[in-house]
Amino acid sequence: MIASIFSKSRPFNYILVIVTLVLSFFIYQIQKQNSSTASNEIIGWMTKLGILLTLIASLFITNFITKRNGLSKDNSYSALFFVAFLLFIPKVFTDSSIVISGFFVLLAMRRLISMKSLVTPKEKIFDASLWIFIAALFHFWSILFIVIVFVSIVFHVSGDYRNWVLPFIAFFAVGIVFLFISLLFDKTWIYLIWNQIEVDFTFFYLERSAANAALILYGLFSFVFLIAMLLTLSKRPIIMLASYKKVIYIFLISLLIYVVSPEKNNALLLFSIMPLSILATAYVEISRDTVLKEIIAGSVLACGILLFVFQL
Known part of the structure; x- marks a missing residue:
């Protein structure tokens, strides 16, 4: 039922996933709302609205990446899986930095995955590097995604030495602008970034069994979809191999960010939702068993809803 509904790209499907995201967001916010003064409450809800709009924008960018680069057929599975996996980690609804x-x-990933067309590769390399270094200002270890920039260069345009220099130019551009703004307005921003540059491999941070269950099931689904992609990679069109490999690398780096980041919580899994949604979509599409498709789509959505409720 679920898989058949989302097997086509219809406006109704996107309305459905957006309504699901908005409802779950406000249910979680109301459930976790603390008493505060009127002015603080207004600022707080404006921040929450910003988080919601950013998540909706992230949903559409993920769908755009998937469709525009031929990573899925004419369906809306990627949107479904994006929201379903988001329900596993409602903690992200209150974490604006992540x-x-x-x-x-x-x-950044939108620019890098589209490099297979070889249209304006230098602009894409610079833009992607710029976005990654800006992302690192909000969560430092997202800087590890710069590896995907160099992977893309190796895959597509390694012959031109100028392409290897562009990420460093972007780094200095972001660094100089950030230092200038920090010195002009608030020097503590520099210390905030500096304090994030640490590694922590401890995992004893979860306080509720529901969060543990969400992490375990998220890991289980991730393992299944990743292995399925690795086993079926040879069956994919040759022209798409580089794109799928980049998706795999993006997913693996997102897991590395989760492992090394200090102050761990399940919100860090947000970095892996885009590649995982693409992997899940690819798994459902390549399966010819209609029943299996329904089981996979239904299981992910049902687990997401149940785990969301348990974490309220």
């Missing part, structure tokens, strides 16, 4: 950082990473 949401903003994830949004800029998506803008």
Whole structure:
């Protein structure tokens, strides 16, 4: 039922996933709302509205990446899986830094995955590097996504030495502008970034069993979809191999960010939702068993809803 509904790209499907995202967002915010003064409450809800709009924008960018680059057929599975996996980690609804950082990473990945067309590769390399370094200002370890820039250069335009220099130019551009603005307005911003530059491999941070269950099931689905992609990679069109490999690298780096980041919480999994949604979409599309498609789509959505409720 679920898979058949989203097997076509209809406006109704996108309305459905957006309504699901908006309802779950406000239910979580109301449930977690603390008493505060009127002025603080207004500012708080404006921040929350910004988070919601950024998440909706991230949903459409993920769908755009998937469709524009031929990573899916004419369906809306990527939108479905994006929202379903988002329900696993409702903690992200209150973490503006992770949401903003994830949004800029998506803008970067949009440019890098489209490099297979070889149209304006230098602009895409510079733009992607710029977005990644901006994302690092909100969550430092998202800087690891710069690896995907060099992977893309290797895949497509390694012959021109100027392409290897562009990420460093973007780094200095963002660094100089950030230092100038920090010195002009608030020097503590520099210390905030500096304090994020640490590694923590401890995982004893979860306080509720529901968060543990969400992490385990998220990891299980991730393992299944990643292995399925690796096993079926040879069956994909040759022209798409580089794009799928980049999606796999993006997913693996997002897991590395989760592992090394200090102050761990499930919101960090947001970085992996875009590549995981693409992997899940590819798995459902390549399966010819209609029942299996329904089971996969229904299981992910049902687990997301149940885990969201348990984490309220």
